[in-house]
Structure formats: structure tokens, C-alpha cells
Amino acid sequence: MSEHTTPTNFIKQIVEEDMAENKYDEIVTRFPPEPNGYLHIGHAKSIVLNFELADEFGGRTNLRFDDTNPLKEDEEYVNSIKKDIEWLGYEWDSLRFASNYFDQMYDCAVHLIKKGLAYVDDLSQEEIRQYRGTLTEPGKESPYRDRSVEENLDLFARMKDGEFSDGEKVLRAKIDMSSPNINMRDPVLYRIAHATHHNTGDTWCIYPMYSFAHPLEDAIEGVTHSICTLEFQDQRPLYNWVVEQCDMEAQPKQIEFARLNMTDTVMSKRKLNWFVNENYVDGWDDPRMPTISGLRRRGYTPDSIKQFCREIGVAKVDNTVDVRMLEHFVREDLKLTAPRTMAVLRPLKVVITNYPEDEVEWLDADINPENEEMGKRQIPFSREIYIEQSDFMENPPKKYFRLYPGNEVRLKHAYFITCQDVIKDEDGNVVELHCTYDPETKSGTGFTGRKVKGTLHWVEASHAKDAEFRLYDSLTKDDQEGEDFMDKVNPESLEIVNGYVEPNMASVKPEDKFQFFRHGYFNVDPKHTTDEQIVFNRIVSLKSSFKL
RNA sequence: UGGGAUAUAGCCAAGUGGUAAGGCAACGGAUUUUGAUUCCGUGACCCGCAGGUUCGAAUCCUGCUAUCCCAGCCA
Numbered sequence: 001m002s003e004h005t006t007p008t009n010f011i012k013q014i015v016e017e018d019m020a021e022n023k024y025d026e027i028v029t030r031f032p033p034e035p036n037g038y039l040h041i042g043h044a045k046s047i048v049l050n051f052e053l054a055d056e057f058g059g060r061t062n063l064r065f066d067d068t069n070p071l072k073e074d075e076e077y078v079n080s081i082k083k084d085i086e087w088l089g090y091e092w093d094s095l096r097f098a099s100n101y102f103d104q105m106y107d108c109a110v111h112l113i114k115k116g117l118a119y120v121d122d123l124s125q126e127e128i129r130q131y132r133g134t135l136t137e138p139g140k141e142s143p144y145r146d147r148s149v150e151e152n153l154d155l156f157a158r159m160k161d162g163e164f165s166d167g168e169k170v171l172r173a174k175i176d177m178s179s180p181n182i183n184m185r186d187p188v189l190y191r192i193a194h195a196t197h198h199n200t201g202d203t204w205c206i207y208p209m210y211s212f213a214h215p216l217e218d219a220i221e222g223v224t225h226s227i228c229t230l231e232f233q234d235q236r237p238l239y240n241w242v243v244e245q246c247d248m249e250a251q252p253k254q255i256e257f258a259r260l261n262m263t264d265t266v267m268s269k270r271k272l273n274w275f276v277n278e279n280y281v282d283g284w285d286d287p288r289m290p291t292i293s294g295l296r297r298r299g300y301t302p303d304s305i306k307q308f309c310r311e312i313g314v315a316k317v318d319n320t321v322d323v324r325m326l327e328h329f330v331r332e333d334l335k336l337t338a339p340r341t342m343a344v345l346r347p348l349k350v351v352i353t354n355y356p357e358d359e360v361e362w363l364d365a366d367i368n369p370e371n372e373e374m375g376k377r378q379i380p381f382s383r384e385i386y387i388e389q390s391d392f393m394e395n396p397p398k399k400y401f402r403l404y405p406g407n408e409v410r411l412k413h414a415y416f417i418t419c420q421d422v423i424k425d426e427d428g429n430v431v432e433l434h435c436t437y438d439p440e441t442k443s444g445t446g447f448t449g450r451k452v453k454g455t456l457h458w459v460e461a462s463h464a465k466d467a468e469f470r471l472y473d474s475l476t477k478d479d480q481e482g483e484d485f486m487d488k489v490n491p492e493s494l495e496i497v498n499g500y501v502e503p504n505m506a507s508v509k510p511e512d513k514f515q516f517f518r519h520g521y522f523n524v525d526p527k528h529t530t531d532e533q534i535v536f537n538r539i540v541s542l543k544s545s546f547k548l
Numbered sequence: 549u550g551g552g553a554u555a556u557a558g559c560c561a562a563g564u565g566g567u568a569a570g571g572c573a574a575c576g577g578a579u580u581u582u583g584a585u586u587c588c589g590u591g592a593c594c595c596g597c598a599g600g601u602u603c604g605a606a607u608c609c610u611g612c613u614a615u616c617c618c619a620g621c622c623a
Contacts, residue, residue, distance in 0.1 A: 007562075007570080034623055069622065125621055132619055136550045139619090170621050180551040182619050191621035210623045234552050234618050256553085258616095263559080311571060313561050315554095318616055322559045325572045335585070370585065401583080410581055443581065455581050518582050546583040 006052060009314035011255055015057060015225060024224045027059035031085070031092070032214070034066045035077035035198070037269040038284040038291045039084045041305065041326070042260040048309035049257070050227055051090045060093035062221055067099050068213045070197040078198070080284070084292040088302045098208075098217050099199040105208045105216055106160065108246040109171055109189060113152045117245055118189060119145055120155035121172045128170075131177070132185050138178035139185045145174060159192055162205045166192050173212075175241065183238045187211055215239045219248035226252045229259045230316065260312065261320040264474035265290050271485055275475060280489075287525070287537045288475050288493050298472070299513055299523025299539030304330040323474070327540045334513055334521045334539070339367045339374060342412065342457040343516040343536070345469050345499040347386035349461065350433045352417060355383040360460070364444060365413045368515075379502055381414050384461035386500055388518075391456045392433060394422055397548065401453030403433070409454040412517060416441035416452055457517040464500035468535045470525065471495040501534070508534060518542065 006012075015027055029050040033043065054061045063085060067073050085092070112118035121144045123131060133139030147155070159169055171190035179185055189212040194205045208216075215238075218226045226239075232254070239254050261267060267290060275281045275289070284291050287298035295305060308329045312321050360382045367374040391402040391409075403409050408418040421434035441447045473495075476488040501516075508514075510526035520541035528535040 009561090013564095032623095036623085066623065072622075128621075129619075134550085134619060138550090167621065172621095182551080185619085188621050193621085207621095209621075214623085228623095230553070231617055232623090236552090258554090311560085313571095315561070317554055317561090319560060322572060325560070328572060331584090340582080369582090399583090412581060414581095452581090454583080457582075515582085515584090518584075520584095542582070542584050544583060 006056075006310045007313060009257075010316070011049070011225070011227060011257060011314055012053060012056075014253075014255060015053060018224070019057060027054055027057045027225060028062070028221065028223045029054045029059065029225055029227060030062040030064045030096075030218065030221060030223050032064045032066045032217070033081050034069070034072070035074060035081060036069075036072040037077060037272070038080055038293060040267060040272065040289075040291045041262065041265075041295065041308075042267045042290075044088065044292060044305050045260045045309045045312070045314075046227070046229075047085060047088060047090060048306050049314055051092075052310070053225070053227075059224075061090075062094045062096050062223070063092035064096040064217060064221065065098065066210070066214065066217070067097050067197070067199060068208050068210060069193075070195040070207065071193060073198055075198045080293065084296075087296060088292065088306065094221075096217075096221060097199055098213050099197060101213075101217055101220055102200060102204055102208070104220060105213060106206075108216055109156065109208075109212070110153065111246060112173065112189075113156060113171075114149055115245065116149060117174050118171055119147050119152050119174055120159065120169050121145070121186075122169055125167055128188070132182065133177070135182070141177050142172070142186070145186070156190075159190070159206050160204070162194070164192055166194055168192060171206075173238075173241070175238075181234055181237060183211065183234050184241075187238060211235055211238050212242055215242040215252070215254075216246060216248065218252035218254075219243050219246075219250045222250045223252045224250075226254045228254060228256055230256050230318075232256055256316065257314050258316050258318055261318070262290070262323045262326065263320055264323050264476060264478050266476050266485065266488075281475070282527070285527075287470070287523075288472050296511075297523070297526065298537055299511075299521060300326075300330050301333050301513075304333040307333070330521065330540055331543075334515065336368070336371045338513045338515045338521055339377075340365075340369070340515050340517060341377075341502050341505060342379070342459055343467065343469070343499060343501045343514075343519060343522070344386045344388055344457070344459045344464075345471075345497050345516075345519065346389040347459075347499050348389045348392060348430065348433065350385050350387050350417070350435055350458070352383050352385070352437045353420065353434050354436045357383055359383070360462070363413050377502075377504055379413060379504075380460040380463045381411075382460050382462060385411070385458045386461055386464060387411075387433075387456050387458045389430075391454075392419070392430065394430065400548075402456060403435075403454070407454075408452050409456050410441070410443075410452045411458050412455050413443050414458070415439070415443070457519075459500040459502060463503040465503055465505055466533065467499060467501045467505070468528075468533055469497050469499060469522070469538065470535060471497065471538045501536075505534065513539070515542075 031050045051061045131140045170188045172186045175184045190206045285293035285297045362378045396404045415437040417435040417437045423432035473493045477490045480488045508524045512524045521539040522536040525535040
């Protein structure tokens with residue numbers, strides 16, 4: 001499955017040691033999303049880590065939905081999550097839901113009650129908070145803490161049977177109200193929620209909390225290495241307590257790593273949600289979103305995302321990876337696979353005055369000069385073409401080697417042309433250029449008579465196909481002044497321009513990817529492209545050392 | 549002021565007592581029918597700071613400092 005070599009990391013080393021000690025027959029990991037949102041690039045880091053770690057040691061990985069909170073979860077998300085993981089190219093060994101284990105979890109809770117390690121508490125939410133103490137002061141024990149096993153058993157059964165309303169009672173672990181670790185101060189194990197669950201419907205009106213459910217899920221599935229993010233470090237003692245006190249056979253090991261942060265990118269569900277709810281973006285799959293579906297629509301390939309995730313490494317330091325690193329990996333992936341073609345995003349008409357009228361010649365062009373196997377294409381050339389507005393300047397600065405009055409440049413795959421006249425409208429805007437060409441300079445003839453500094457891309461006017469180009473920038477900018485994330489929002493994250501592409505682009509399909517000469521890599525937008533109009537998303541521009 | 553973590557170049561990140569890998573970015577230069585690609589070259593007199601142990605420390609010890617996480621019936 002994997003040809004790549006992933007750099008080592010501390011988790012891999014732990015697994016290596018465990019394998020060396022024959023601690024497990026097989027390593028088992030899991031990717032445990034809560035179905036309450038779309039997957040993003042940060043999740044991809046976890047997916048790649050979990051799936052490839054297990055794969056590397058011949059183990060397996062489950063996809064397990066952590067659906068213990070029906071108030072927030074929805075079927076829509078489980079479908080999108082499955083789809084995204086499949087698109088990335090991973091196959092889970094087994095598809096599970098935390099809700100599959102509700103019966104066993106209930107039994108475990110009863111088991112704890114019988115051991116005198118759990119009790120039903122009548123304190124209100126507010127009271128529980130007050131009794132918990134603070135970071136520096138210990139908590140106080142609930143007056144209900146010492147109920148008898150029989151009473152707890154009865155009360156818990158009645159909680160399950162729906163005798164109480166939401167918030168009236170909870171089941172708590174009996175651990176230590178004065179623990180310096182707040183998670184150990186009698187954490188809530190079960191709460192009452194009369195809500196319909198996407199999977200179990202109305203079967204249950206009590207639902208387990210993450211800290212109780214998660215270790216049990218891992219143990220039930222025989223997960224050996226339960227990988228999660230740093231903020232769960234304080235929960236590890238509780239995780240171990242649950243596994244041990246519930247007398248679970250398997251003893252999964254929780255290992256925490258630092259989540260991914262990226263420059264100019266928001267990763268929290270809350271903030272991502274804001275963009276969607278405000279209709280600032282075109283849904284969760286808007287090409288500017290760092291979601292898997294957004295990156296996909298933007299044009300990122302599964303390999304580029306996975307390679308990025310492998311190369312950024314896995315450690316415990318809070319990190320912010322430069323988004324340019326992600327961009328680097330798509331460029332690298334598309335370099336050899338994306339066909340080259342020419343597109344003029346902001347057209348300027350050029351008339352080649354000494355070229356015969358009504359003549360059209362078809363020129364040979366490599367589809368990808370870095371990958372000859374891709375073959376050739378034919379492109380038309382005639383008296384009228386379009387070039388890029390930014391490829392002409394009437395009064396150029398030094399080191400500008402594109403077109404300007406009197407200057408000669410090369411038209412890619414065609415001829416040298418020299419700018420003779422500049423046509424302007426009443427307002428003084430340049431609307432057309434008159435140039436002459438030199439027939440001797442035709443590409444492919446081996447002409448070496450003289451050299452030219454610039455090579456321009458172009459599209460023949462009469463055969464040109466209309467296209468829309470969507471140019472993206474990040475939704476937020478880190479260097480923007482302000483405390484609030486709203487201050488970071490980039491008002492210019494989307495620019496739409498209309499121009500032309502080569503005639504053979506008429507047959508493109510959604511998600512086809514191209515390199516537009518001198519512009520960058522583009523993806524055919526699957527949502528907005530119609531029979532009448534192709535919409536291209538700019539995935540990433542080409543690097544450029546040119547500065548005006 | 550409690551507990552848990554982390555500190556290696558602008559950003560990631562190897563390094564696990566023997567004298568600082570690699571990638572991204574940046575900057576030079578060569579090649580170039582993409583100001584792209586490719587190719588070559590440039591970075592830590594030093595590993596948060598201060599002491600100590602040792603023939604020898606980023607790696608061990610001590611003490612500081614900074615940053616992140618924890619007081620949901622969220623995950």
C-alpha cells in the first residue's frame with residue numbers, strides 16, 4: 001500500500017518498542033471523529049498517522065464515530081466523513097459507532113456502581129460546578145456521594161427508564177474531589193438527554209460522556225494505541241482508571257500529539273462554521289475552506305495532502321506550519337501529471353498586422369514538457385490573439401522583459417512578435433496592440449538568429465473558449481491587526497475574472513487539473529461548471545521571482 | 549497561586565552522552581521557448597536562560613524563564 005518513507009516520530013518509536021517486546025499480536029489504531037462537522041486538514045494529519053502507523057506494522061485501523069452526544073451529531077456528517085476518508089484513499093478495517101456499545105457501557109456503569117465507584121448525584125449543574133473547586137482549591141464532596149449501592153442501582157436504572165428530566169441527575173465516578181487534576185474530581189459519567197440519536201433513535205435517554213465512553217470503546221475494539229491530541233493529556237489518568245476499574249481485558253494506551261495549526265488558516269469548527277453560516281463561503285466545500293472537501297474542490301490531490309501530513313512530522317510541541325508547505329506538495333504532485341495549457345485570465349487583444357488575414361495555422365505543443373509521454377496537442381494561431389494584460393506595459397521599469405513599444409518577445413510555441421502600436425480608448429486605456437511577427441522565428445524550426453528575454457502565453461482569438469477563473473487567497477490573514485478572529489478575515493479572499501482558454505479545453509471534466517502556463521495549477525470546479533461555462537479554481541500559483 | 553505538557557534556524561523537524569540530519573521559506577549563481585521546473589551554493593561558532601556533573605552534554609542533574617492545556621451534564 002505504501003511506497004513512501006515516513007520520517008520517524010515518537011509515536012512510531014513507542015510502537016516499535018512495543019513490537020520489540022512482543023506486547024501485542026497486532027497493532028490496532030482508530031480514527032474517532034465526532035460526526036458534528038466536516039473533516040479538515042488537521043484531521044487529515046490524524047488520519048494519515050493512524051492509518052499509516054497501523055499499516056506499517058501490519059496492523060489495522062477502525063473508523064469509529066464518537067457519537068455519544070445526540071444534541072450535536074448528525075447523519076450528514078457521518079456520510080461526509082466516510083466520503084472524505086475514502087477519497088484520501090484509506091480503507092478502514094471496521095466501521096464502528098460508539099453507539100454500538102451503549103449496552104456494554106451501561107453494564108460497565110452498573111459494574112462501577114456495584115464496586116462502589118460510581119454514584120447518582122442530584123446536584124444541579126451549577127452546584128456541581130461550585131463543588132468542583134477551582135484550579136488552586138480542592139473541591140467538596142457531594143452530599144449524595146455516599147448513597148448505598150442499592151439506591152444508586154435503582155436510581156441509575158430509573159434514569160435509564162426516563163423517569164427523570166434532562167439535568168435532574170447524573171452518574172458520577174467516585175474518585176477524589178481533592179485531586180490536583182480536576183478531571184479526577186468525580187467526573188460525570190452519564191447525563192440525561194431526552195434526544196433522538198441518529199443511530200439509536202429513542203432507545204436511550206441517558207448518554208455516556210466522552211471520558212467514560214472513549215476508553216471503553218478503545219478497549220472493546222482491542223485498540224492498542226489510542227492516539228489523540230494534547231488537550232487530552234490531563235484525561236489520561238481518568239482514561240486508565242476507567243479501563244482498569246471496568247475490568248476491561250484489553251488495555252489500550254493513550255498517546256497524545258500536537259494538533260496541526262497552519263498560517264493564515266482557521267481550523268476550529270466554530271470558526272469554520274461561522275464562514276458557512278454567514279454565507280461568507282459557498283458551503284463546507286468552498287475551495288477556500290481548509291476542509292478535506294474544500295481542498296478537494298480547490299484541486300488538491302489526495303497524495304499532496306498525505307505527503308504533506310507525512311512530512312510535517314508528529315511531535316508534542318505546539319506548532320504552526322507554513323501554509324506554503326502544503327502548496328509545495330501540490331505543485332510537486334501536479335508537476336508531472338497536469339497537462340500544460342495556455343489561459344489568458346485578463347485578455348488584451350493583439351493584432352499581428354503582417355500576418356495574412358483569414359489564415360489559421362495549427363501548431364504543435366507539448367502537453368507536458370517534463371513528461372514527454374503525455375504527447376502533443378494542436379493549438380491554432382492567426383492574426384488576432386489575446387495576451388495577458390499584465391504582459392504589456394507602455395512605460396516599463398527596468399528588468400521588465402515582456403511586451404512594450406518596440407520590444408520583441410516570444411509567443412510560446414509560435415513566433416517572435418514586436419510591439420508597433422498601442423491603441424487606446426477615449427479614457428486612455430490600452431485596448432489593443434498592433435504587433436508584427438517574424439516568420440523566420442517559428443517555434444520548432446531551430447531559429448537561433450537572435451534571442452529574446454520574454455516568452456508570453458496567448459490564446460488565438462477566433463477559436464478561444466470563454467472561461468471563468470476563480471482566484472483564491474486565504475480566508476484569514478495572521479498579520480492582520482486585531483485580537484478578534486473577525487479582524488483577521490480577509491475581505492479579498494476571492495477574485496473572479498473572465499478570460500479565454502485553448503479550444504481543446506471544451507472537453508474538460510469536473511476536477512480535471514491543468515497547469516496554465518505562467519499562472520499556476522487550476523482545477524475544473526465540479527459545482528459551478530456548466531455546459532455553457534467552464535469555471536476553473538486556481539489551486540496554487542506558480543512560484544515567481546518576478547517583482548514589479 | 550494547583551495540576552499536566554513543551555522549549556533545537558523565519559516555519560516544521562531529526563537528534564536518546566561523543567562534538568547540530570532533512571524539508572518548507574529566503575537569498576545568490578547556472579541552465580531554461582513557463583521570471584516555473586531542474587541544478588549548484590548560502591544558514592544554528594550553537595540547541596529557552598543560568599549554574600553543575602563529565603575527558604566530553606542539545607542530550608544527565610539543579611534552579612529559573614516563557615508558552616500551551618485543564619474548573620462542559622462538549623469531544
